[in-house]
Amino acid sequence: MYHDTSWLDWPFFDDAHRRLARDLDVWCSQADLEGMDFSDLNATCRKLVGELGEAGWLGYCVPAGEQGVLGGKLPDIDSRSLCILRETLGRYHALADFSFAMQGLGSGALTLAGTDAQKRQYLPPTASGKAIAAFALSEPEAGSDVAALSCAAVRDGDDYILNGRKTWISNGGLADYYCVFVRTDPEAGSRGISAFVIEAGTPGFDIEETLDVMSPHPLATLRFSDCRIPASQMIGELNQGFKLAMRTLDIFRCSVAAAALGFARRALAEGLAHARERKMFGQTLADFQLTQAAFGDIATEIDQSALLTYRAAWTRDVLRKPSTAPTAMAKMASTESAQWVIDRVLQMFGGQGVRSNTPVERLYRDIRALRIYEGATEVQKLIIAREVLKAAG
CATH class of the missing domain: 2.40.110.10 (Butyryl-CoA Dehydrogenase, subunit A, domain 2)
Structure with a gap:
């Protein structure tokens, strides 16, 4: 299935980020993420968290601490790594993305402001997947x-x-x-x-x-x-x-944009595969100019979202500057764009697009909440306007 990796060549990333993206993609392709059992949702999520911890991916949710005592992979939480992880996991399955993301958001306040004793008690089992956070x-x-x-x-x-x-x-x-x-x-x-x-x-x-x-x-x-x-x-x-909650959300809100980006990339891949195989009026769906125009719009929407998302993460990681406005822009644009992309791809599938538990139908349900949680789109607009007005004096 089509998967564009050219964005990894952008200057926002270093070689460690590129290895992370490639290694996680291999892990996801080998894991049975499509065949998850939803009859016992809690058991499935606990199993997912355990597998993510055992594979080491949850180590990006918490800092390493002195001599690695806190269980993290890096000295500090790296926004670009979080975004790469959520984009990749989201491209494979929303529940895998959710299970990863909540370990970071759930423990974020402890990472930022916990005492040494609190961090030592809660962060290592969070990184290993032996404790689940909220x-x-x-x-x-x-x-x-x-x-x-x-x-x-x-x-x-x-x-x-x-x-x-x-x-x-x-x-x-x-x-x-x-x-x-x-x-x-x-x-x-x-x-x-x-x-x-x-x-x-x-x-x-x-x-x-x-x-x-x-x-x-x-x-x-x-x-x-x-x-x-x-x-x-x-x-x-x-x-x-209140300040602690906002600081926590500021770190992880950018990764919501990345998850939406992963959903959109999966929708594009599903749409391309379908359009190249679907026969209509003596040709394939991909041969129609209307379809080609739609893919042009979709590809552009995805790149716009990716640029905003990784610019925001890079601003926090590398420039060490306040990233409130870039993050709000990324969260708003990426989630709204992904909703449009998935809806447009579903339309290409016709009746098959609304068949329960198909990848595109699942994406259609998965994306909707991202426009609400960790700050609804309307709130992001207010945040952006506030920051612009502040910058203007």
Whole structure:
């Protein structure tokens, strides 16, 4: 099946990135990602995480630490590596991409602000796939408006007592630990939020409901009812959780663009294979100028997305400059573009395009959530506008 690798020659990458892309592609082609069992979604995801950890890919989700004690592959998290991993995994299967991505996002707050003891406890098993992580920020009445969080933690001696709910939590009910963002100052808005690491099975912490969505992955609503946790489980400083959540999302949001890029590349490959084989009116579908024009648009959309995505990752990795605006542009453009690309390819398949559990139909369901999570398209527009206005003085 068609797979363009010319983008690896772009100056955003070094030889280590090129080897990573090639090695992961070989691993994915040998793994049975297409034949995954969805009858027990949690078991399948746990198996995937274990395999990704055993193969070493999860080592890119966490830093290495001194003498490699934290289990990571690199001294620091490398955005370009994350993007290459998510693009490649997404090209093969969305659930493989999800399983990888959540290990990074779920542990990101610990990587950025955890104590040495917290990092040593949670990051090595995250990198090996022996522990599954989750990022718990959204609430029933607080999605894009993070400052509206109502799930609260009250100090009680050496402990905090948590009450409230979190929802749309990926890996909910599956994760071994959760980085949870809660209100610790009821009057301070976004300046009154703190983060805690909470293990599954903690008394007072329950899964209220599992959520079924169009592209299957573990998702749940969490409930905290007088859940008592030691103050030592706070991540970072008191009332600095909002900034920590935003820093975490800033790192991993760019990789969402890369996952969408992988979906779009797979759609292009499926469309090309179909168009070259489908006979119509004495020729193939690929012989029609309308089809050729569509492929021209699709190829251009994909390259535009790739350039924005890897520019944003390169800005963070190499220039060491704030990448908020480039990342928001990449996330918005790549996810919106991938939705269009997949829809256009599905149209080429006609009736076969909507047949359940075919690659193109699956992509059509997989892509939709990427335009919402980790900052909806509308929020990305506001972020970009804010940064442009700031730059203009």
